[in-house]
Amino acid sequence: xxxxxxxxxxxxxxxxxxxxxxxxxxxESPPEVVSAQGVRVAFLRAxxxxxxxxxxxxxxxxxxxxxxxRGEGTHHLAFRVPNVDAALSGVIERGGRxxxxxxxxxxxxRRVGFAHPSAFGxxxxxxxxxx
Amino acid sequence: xxxxxxxxxxxxxxxxxxxxxxxxxxxESPPEVVSAQGVRVAFLRAxxxxxxxxxxxxxxxxxxxxxxxRGEGTHHLAFRVPNVDAALSGVIERGGRxxxxxxxxxxxxRRVGFAHPSAFGxxxxxxxxxx
Numbered sequence: 001x002x003x004x005x006x007x008x009x010x011x012x013x014x015x016x017x018x019x020x021x022x023x024x025x026x027x028e029s030p031p032e033v034v035s036a037q038g039v040r041v042a043f044l045r046a047x048x049x050x051x052x053x054x055x056x057x058x059x060x061x062x063x064x065x066x067x068x069x070r071g072e073g074t075h076h077l078a079f080r081v082p083n084v085d086a087a088l089s090g091v092i093e094r095g096g097r098x099x100x101x102x103x104x105x106x107x108x109x110r111r112v113g114f115a116h117p118s119a120f121g122x123x124x125x126x127x128x129x130x131x
Numbered sequence: 132x133x134x135x136x137x138x139x140x141x142x143x144x145x146x147x148x149x150x151x152x153x154x155x156x157x158x159e160s161p162p163e164v165v166s167a168q169g170v171r172v173a174f175l176r177a178x179x180x181x182x183x184x185x186x187x188x189x190x191x192x193x194x195x196x197x198x199x200x201r202g203e204g205t206h207h208l209a210f211r212v213p214n215v216d217a218a219l220s221g222v223i224e225r226g227g228r229x230x231x232x233x234x235x236x237x238x239x240x241r242r243v244g245f246a247h248p249s250a251f252g253x254x255x256x257x258x259x260x261x262x
Contacts, residue, residue, distance in 0.1 A: 001154050002178030005206060006137060010252055019252055021226060023132050023210065031242070045135030048179050073207040073253030079139060079154065079177070094153060121141055121150055122204030 003129040004080040005043065005050040009063050010072050013040055013055035022043055033131060034107050039063050041107050052078075054105070076114070078126035084113045087127040091115045103129060135211040135259040136174065136181040140194050142205050144171055144186040151175055155182060155193045165238050170194050172238050183209075183238070207245070209257035215244045218258040234260060 002100040010016035013031055024044040030041040038061025039054045054075060056064030066075060081087040084103030091098050096119030106112030119125065141147035144162055155175040162173040169192025170185045185206060187195030197206060212218040215234030222229050227250030237243030242260040250256065 003134065003137065003180050003182075006134065008252070008254055016252055019250075022221060023256075049134050051134075051208075070201075071253050073248070074208065077182075077205065090153060117204070119150075121139070121147055122202050123139055125154075 002080045003049045004078040004126075005052045005076060007052045007054055007074040007078060007126070009066050010053050010055050012065055013042060015052055016053050016055070016072075017042060020051065020053070021064065029108075032107055033057060033060040036105065043108070046104065076124040076126050078112075078128050078131050081127045082130055084111045084127045084129045088113045088115070091119050096120075103127075133211045134180045135257075136183045136211040137205060138183045138185055138207040138209060138257070139204065140185050140197050140206040141186050142198055144173060144184055147184050147186070147203075148173060151182065151184070159240075163238055164188060167236065168193065174239070207255040207257050209243075209259050211261050212258045213261055215242045215258045215260045219244045219246070222250050227251075234258075 013041045013069045024046055026044040028045055031040050033040045038057050040057055042053045055062050056067060058064055059068060088098050089098060097116035099116055100113035103111035103113045110131060112126050117124045155177055158173040159176055162171050164171045169188050171188055173184045176183045185194050187198060189195055192197060219229050219231060228247035230245035230247055234242035234244045244258050246256040248255045
């Protein structure tokens with residue numbers, strides 16, 4: 001199962017892009033607002049995977065609260081799957097908790113769904129449906 | 132620049148392998164103790180990158196302190212580079228802090244070196260020299 005991207009919570013997208021540019025260059029596409037999740041994101045290619053920088057659009061969004069309580073840093077780990085619903089059902093069947101019971105629209109027009117961090121030892125795992 | 136692996140700090144390697152097995156299968160090789168870093172690690176393949184599970188071998192190792200203070204979860208993000216020393220020097224030249232000024236032996240017989248989390252917005256970045 002391939003890593004689709006590593007999500008990193010940042011306070012300010014522009015200064016964060018400056019920080020990562022020497023390693024990863026320019027984002028693949030212009031930054032995008034994902035209203036449902038209260039973030040503005042940019043994807044930087046890193047081999048076959050990506051680094052997603054997530055800037056909260058409001059302090060009371062999930063990522064806003066994450067940055068306020070834990071500071072900037074790695075936020076989630078996303079795997080590419082053929083079917084998000086099946087991946088989430090698999091977590092539930094194995095006794096794990098999920099944030100989303102079924103997929104929902106995410107960045108880049110993809111269907112996505114999150115397991116609960118308790119299901120993977122403190123790691124917030126996202127499933128992203130292959131386009 | 133390719134993501135070599137994502138390092139995840141865990142309390143117990145065996146139960147953590149059970150947790151990740153449904154997604155990622157078996158480790159590529161038997162778990163390995165990296166004495167210099169006070170960890171026992173296992174690498175799980177995920178496409179062209181890997182998930183590294185790190186179990187502290189003592190509570191006062193860096194990863195042991197990480198787990199004690201923040202709990203299990205994502206610990207570092209490793210990029211594959213042609214030359215670790217040059218990658219670390221690049222961080223320093225751009226005004227960033229590093230943990231290692233030059234490379235040192237790491238897991239799987241590779242040369243590795245860590246930047247300081249402040250250099251990449253709270254993300255602990257490791258550079259791994261391509262074999």
